[in-house]
Amino acid sequence: MRSSHLGGLLLVNKVLIANRGEIAVRIIRACRELGIRTVAVFSEADKNALHAQIADEAVCIGPASSKDSYLNVKAIIAACEVTGAQAVHPGFGFLSENAAFAHTCNKCNLIFIGPDPSSMELMGDKAVAKDTMKKAGVPVVPGSDGEIATIGEARRIADAVGYPIMVKASAGGGGRGIRRVDSPEKLEAAINAAKAEADAFFGNAGVYIEKFIIDPHHVEIQVLADNYGNAVYLGERDCSLQRRNQKMLEEAPSSFVTKKLREKMGEVSVRAVHACGYKNAGTIEYLVDATGNFYFMEMNTRIQVEHPVTELVTGVDIVKQQILIACGEKLPFKQSDIKITGHAIECRINAENPKLGFRPSPGKIESLHMPGGPGIRIDSAVYQGYVIPPYYDSMIAKLIAYAPTREEAIRKMRWALAEFLVDGIDTNIDYQLEILKDSDFLAANYDIGYLERKDFAKNL
Numbered sequence: 039m040r041s042s043h044l045g046g047l048l049l050v051n052k053v054l055i056a057n058r059g060e061i062a063v064r065i066i067r068a069c070r071e072l073g074i075r076t077v078a079v080f081s082e083a084d085k086n087a088l089h090a091q092i093a094d095e096a097v098c099i100g101p102a103s104s105k106d107s108y109l110n111v112k113a114i115i116a117a118c119e120v121t122g123a124q125a126v127h128p129g130f131g132f133l134s135e136n137a138a139f140a141h142t143c144n145k146c147n148l149i150f151i152g153p154d155p156s157s158m159e160l161m162g163d164k165a166v167a168k169d170t171m172k173k174a175g176v177p178v179v180p181g182s183d184g185e186i187a188t189i190g191e192a193r194r195i196a197d198a199v200g201y202p203i204m205v206k207a208s209a210g211g212g213g214r215g216i217r218r219v220d221s222p223e224k225l226e227a228a229i230n231a232a233k234a235e236a237d238a239f240f241g242n243a244g245v246y247i248e249k250f251i252i253d254p255h256h257v258e259i260q261v262l263a264d265n266y267g268n269a270v271y272l273g274e275r276d277c278s279l280q281r282r283n284q285k286m287l288e289e290a291p292s293s294f295v296t297k298k299l300r301e302k303m304g305e306v307s308v309r310a311v312h313a314c315g316y317k318n319a320g321t322i323e324y325l326v327d328a329t330g331n332f333y334f335m336e337m338n339t340r341i342q343v344e345h346p347v348t349e350l351v352t353g354v355d356i357v358k359q360q361i362l363i364a365c366g367e368k369l370p371f372k373q374s375d376i377k378i379t380g381h382a383i384e385c386r387i388n389a390e391n392p393k394l395g396f397r398p399s400p401g402k403i404e405s406l407h408m409p410g411g412p413g414i415r416i417d418s419a420v421y422q423g424y425v426i427p428p429y430y431d432s433m434i435a436k437l438i439a440y441a442p443t444r445e446e447a448i449r450k451m452r453w454a455l456a457e458f459l460v461d462g463i464d465t466n467i468d469y470q471l472e473i474l475k476d477s478d479f480l481a482a483n484y485d486i487g488y489l490e491r492k493d494f495a496k497n498l
């Protein structure tokens with residue numbers, strides 16, 4: 039989209055990617071197309087990882103354990119100094135939503151490719167984020183104003199909003215620290231369980247209460263904002279297909295969202311971006327009930343796993359825009375330039391066994407054939423002979439199909455899944471195929487409870 043940058047006219051000519059796996063590879067590719075040199079960082083368990091091999095330079099930052107490597111701020115900053123990288127792209131997970139890391143980068147004269155640390159802080163605490171959004175006129179899920187202090191307070195709020203309710207960790211992410219409560223007798227135990235999980239995962243036991251929205255869709259709006267007050271929304275993604283509050287398959291556009299609702303949600307999202315002075319790419323997650331009421335849930339202040347479906351239907355390269363915005367470039371388009379064309383579906387391909395409760399399946403990929411052809415995109419970091427280490431996320435590839443209509447995208451995806459061969463480890467490919475064959479999925483008749491109700495693993 040911005041060929042004028044091929045000559046290396048940007049503020050930055052070397053970027054360090056503080057991540058691994060497919061997202062690191064995705065970012066390296068975007069940098070290359072912009073004429074930017076790349077530095078990969080890798081753990082001792084990742085010396086054969088693709089991202090470490092295809093970057094211009096690669097620096098080992100510590101042992102396998104994430105806390106000693108991909109979360110090791112000192113080692114990452116040192117790698118920037120040694121290689122002369124001027125900017126850091128954090129990807130998703132790891133340090134991507136860590137405001138203190140972004141702040142450290144800025145203090146060390148490194149550009150953090152993402153929003154200001156202050157926006158990350160504001161959105162990182164989900165209870166505070168909800169409050170901020172409410173003040174900006176964004177509808178939020180009814181519930182407590184901020185964290186709950188006592189059981190008595192929790193009871194009063196739960197009674198007022200009505201059961202079932204959700205207890206959610208303020209510092210939560212990745213579906214952790216969330217408990218549904220159906221009746222008052224179960225409230226105290228659920229709060230204690232959510233607090234314990236939140237403390238273990240996030241080192242922060244704070245929780246808040248939300249009304250449980252029955253059978254909603256998870257619809258999220260992608261936004262982009264530059265440093266000059268320009269912001270656009272790139273339509274929505276429907277991420278209702280979740281297992282244990284974790285996304286499995288995503289599509290854009292959502293068959294459930296009308297043109298009118300899309301515009302309304304988009305405009306509210308852009309207003310929210312302006313209200314908190316947000317910069318760079320971000321995603322605002324909403325729950326939408328059967329009648330089209332939508333409620334803010336959280337904002338993710340980073341690139342999202344499922345960003346490719348939006349890239350395909352809008353033609354905007356979101357990762358390149360992240361880099362360009364961080365380099366001080368203006369958004370090259372206005373809202374009226376953004377058109378949604380065609381339909382895209384993403385299946386997350388995980389190294390896991392759906393028949394054994396989705397148990398992770400690390401190990402050696404003995405043979406591999408990945409599908410291709412028009413309208414098929416694969417974002418992956420695996421290759422034949424690669425040994426998937428047991429230490430990190432089990433997602434090994436994202437298979438994305440793009441076609442003029444939903445029906446054609448589904449047909450393309452079915453053939454692509456059928457063609458995808460992985461030997462040596464277990465994957466969820468056959469499980470994804472079950473979804474793609476289901477009559478309710480074909481009719482776009484689903485909500486966030488769909489995967490749990492269908493229990494496709496039993497068909498395998």
Ligand code: ADP
Pocket residue numbers: 130131132209210211212213284285338341342343344431
């Ligand atoms: P999305 O899929 O919408 O991008 P997820 O919530 O699934 O967002 O998170 C993306 C990645 O980041 C996943 O690998 C997830 O495990 C990881 N992640 C999300 N939140 C946290 C967190 N608070 N701490 C550690 N990892 C996280």
Ligand code: ADP
Pocket residue numbers: 179204206210211212213214216248249250251252256280283323325335336486
């Ligand atoms: P995380 O930070 O872990 O991604 P979210 O707040 O985004 O947490 O919630 C994760 C998922 O949990 C949502 O996508 C949705 O499926 C479910 N969920 C969260 N809040 C509610 C609610 N109030 N009612 C019903 N489902 C909810």
Ligand code: MG
Pocket residue numbers: 212323336
């Ligand atoms: Mg979420």
